[in-house]
Amino acid sequence: MVRPASAGRVAGGVLKSNDTVVVLPHDTEERIASIETYDGPVDEAFPPMSVQVRLEEDVDVSRGDMLCRPANRPHIGRDLEATICSLSSRSLGVGNRLILLHTTRRTKATIQDLRYRLDISTLHRDEAASSLELNDIGRAAIRTNEPLFYDAYQRNRATGGFVLIDENTYDTAAAGTILAR
Numbered sequence: 001m002v003r004p005a006s007a008g009r010v011a012g013g014v015l016k017s018n019d020t021v022v023v024l025p026h027d028t029e030e031r032i033a034s035i036e037t038y039d040g041p042v043d044e045a046f047p048p049m050s051v052q053v054r055l056e057e058d059v060d061v062s063r064g065d066m067l068c069r070p071a072n073r074p075h076i077g078r079d080l081e082a083t084i085c086s087l088s089s090r091s092l093g094v095g096n097r098l099i100l101l102h103t104t105r106r107t108k109a110t111i112q113d114l115r116y117r118l119d120i121s122t123l124h125r126d127e128a129a130s131s132l133e134l135n136d137i138g139r140a141a142i143r144t145n146e147p148l149f150y151d152a153y154q155r156n157r158a159t160g161g162f163v164l165i166d167e168n169t170y171d172t173a174a175a176g177t178i179l180a181r
Contacts, residue, residue: 005036005052006061011103011158012151013069015053016044021067023059024149029070030055047158064105066149074149074159075181079112080142084176086132088166093131098173099165100144103158107146108167115139132174139179153177 015021019032033054035045045051053067061067068074086092093114100109117129117138132138153160164174 005054006065006067007052008050008067008104009158010045010047010049010051012047012156013072014044014046015051015067020070021055022070022073023055023061024066024068024073024076025147026059026065028059030057030059032056064103066103068149074151074156076147076149078144078147080144080148080150080162080176081179081181082140082142082162082176083179084132084138084140084142084164084174086134086136086138086174088171088173089134090166090171090173091131091133092136092164092173096173097167099167099170100142100148100162101165102148102150102162105146105148107144107148109142109144109164111140112143113141115141140176142176150178152180154180 015035017032017034020029021032022029033056035042036052094111096111098109100107114129116125116127117132117136119126151159160178162176163172166173
């Protein structure tokens, strides 16, 4: 019996046939039966390859799900601590409702707290700032409606970065990097 393949891009590490991986969000351990690319089967896959992974068992792996090594799981959660750069002429502050794009996932998000705005001339942290204006950089606490699988940007750029979209205009509001906890 031929098992269905899951297609995606390798964001970090190396995958090999017969490796054991965890399928998130199912949190089940499965063994890789084979790995294929557009050009045919390969022995291993590494970033930034796009591949099809066949698992030995028939597991429903959907868009936004993740395969990872059992000892190298990402953080899973709805609360992010991030550095964001405002890319919009509209103010960005506490209570703003946005769409967060992370890897292949899309979810609604809210800025819970603006920790500070960084004055790029002096590197002073303005903790009294109530909003970010165009090109401002700041640190914010963000809560998403759905859990994300993420790493700190410093560890993995592919799973540690995101974009915020204004849910009313669909303009890009900000780009962000997730900070280590």
